[in-house]
Amino acid sequence: MTGITFTPIGTVHSPFRDPRDMPIQSIGARGVRGTVELDPAYAPGLKDLTGFSRIILLYHFHRTEGYALEVVPFLDKVPHGVFATRAPRRPNAIGLSILKLVAVEGPTLTVEDVDILDGTPVLDIKPYVPAFDAFPNERAGWLARSMEDARTVRSDDRFC
Template structure:
């Protein structure tokens, strides 16, 4: 892998699956919704994905940026990010459509601690 490539991380662990609810109040919203229509961290299944940017390699250590993974989360697998396979155009994004403009200027709330 060359630096500047993007990687697809598969992550997991019970740290965020304990105490989940099937109905949650999502970040950037004031209505309760089903957990599977949100990106809430506490979920019935503790496996997740993240896309990160590879900026360097030192021996067996990967240096990455743009990480949205909670510290201490186990890494299960690493795959190359291939836009032709991994990017899909979304025609609709449901309830989040009118909230998406706020994403770049807003940080996560306390649920990730």
């Protein structure tokens, strides 16, 4: 395989400066406000985004190094394959969060439910469409027994 190169289109600004003790999922960050500051060259790509209440933000876990194919995730005490988790130390350190879109002003998005480290490079933005993106009755594997804990569990330094 050949390498793939991504160029960030912007940066996340959030109240979280240290990866320790931050929410591990956006459900645990309800109401936490932040911004996504795009490079102004990409601002025309935001046209019509205000019609959506949520966005899918794809970003680079820029503070992780290396990866492990088996990890002990925040919501369990036993190892799982990294692809059965949302752990940040992955072969391609790409994160995904579904955020509430509050406002679009020029190249800046104001968002809520931010569970992302300040300064995180943004790779892409997609609209969240409930009819396409929500499958509430599907299986959640090992997470089924601990999903509610995502509201209160905080990160630590295991993936730094």
